[in-house]
Amino acid sequence: MARTWKCSGLRWSAEGPVLEWEGGRRTALTWGKRVAFGVEEGGVRTCVGARGHACPLGVVVPGRSTGARCEECARLDRAHSVAADTLADDPRPYRVYLAWFGPGMAKVGITGVERGSARLLEQGAVCFSWLGSGPLMAARRTEELLRAALRVPDRIPYADKRAVRAVLPGTAAERAAELAELHAKAVALTGWPESLDRAPFRPVDHVRVFGPAGVPAAAGEVSELVAGGAASGELVAAAGPDLHLATGSGSGSVDGSGVVVLDTRLLTGWGLVPGAGRGFDLPVRALRGAAGEGAGVQDGLF
Structure with missing residues (x-):
């Protein structure tokens, strides 16, 4: 009987995306690598717990949930996060950043200095620039301040990010233009905390990190995993938690393109088995905006 594996999620390292598994195993993902797995027959998706602790009740969670946590574990996990504003005494330094995901889609956020740009890669930021660094509460x-004065959100849905990947501007300068304008407006604002050191505008572009040029645009995305289902495809690009898989001959796609987006957050909580020799038979829905003007093979991100 094949061993069952539990995925802990996708992380980004200096070498690229890495799938992590319970027990410490890591799988480096490189372009052209075959990603293949099956979902345990008769299995159910169970809560992954919180803060490194298993869910005491082993609650069954919905297949379409990207969090894979029951209500109680989700509450416990958020209560100990920086985003919840409950760690006011954290002594570590933090950075404030502006991130851009596509036209009209910029956000402001903070991340620990020790994490470098990992947080931006995990979010799928096409480009970003630091705004400053300092203590947590100053950040x-x-x-x-920026959210209120510039009307810049701190969250952008992943569905919106996916919808524009195939039609991004072709040059790094074009992709950074909106960020440059926002950065200039941000540093001109009054009311910045004195303990926050401001940073100059130095855009970092992730297009080449996320995938090679000329990759066909994805037309579909996996909506959920199901017991007994399977996925198999060649990794052609990745951004944030998303893997873009070429499934071949249109299998698994909605329009025959054969490229499907798999949000790896959907893997957590399931028992997975090796999928060598199996096809692609997970539920796939149309990718919003995939058939819009400009979709197809292009020189940018996807």
Whole structure:
């Protein structure tokens, strides 16, 4: 009987995306690598717990949930996160950043200095620039200042990010233009905390990190995993938690393109088995905006 594996999620390292598994195993993902797995027959998706602890009740969670946590574990996990504003005494330094995901889609956020740009890669930021660094509460106040003064959100749905990947501007300068304008407006604002050191505008572009040029645009996305289902495809690109898989001959797609987006957050909580030799038979829905003007093979991200 094949061993069952539990995925802990996708992480980004200096070498690229890495799938992590319970027990410490890591699988490096490189372009052209075959990603193949099956979902345990008769299995159910169970809560992954919180803060490194298993869910005491082993609650069954919905297949379409990207969090894979029951209500109680989700509450416990958020209560100990920086995003919940409950760690006011955290002594570590933090950075404030502006991130861009596509036309009209920029956000402000904070991340620990020790994490470098990992948080931006995990979010699928096409490009970003630091705004400043300092104590946590100073970084948080700066984030709130920008949200209120510039009307820049601190969250952008992943569905919106996926919808524009095939039609991004072709050059790094074009992709950074909106960020440059926002950065200039941000540093001109009054009310910045004195303990936050401002940073100059230095855009970092992730297009080449996320995938090679000329990759066909994806037309579909996996909506959920199901017991007994399987996925198999060649990794052609990745951004944030998303893997873009070429499934071949249109299998698994909605329009025959054969490229499907798999949000790896859907893997957590399931028992997975090796899928060598199996096809692609997971539920796939149309990718919003995939058939819009400009979709197809292009020189940018996907």
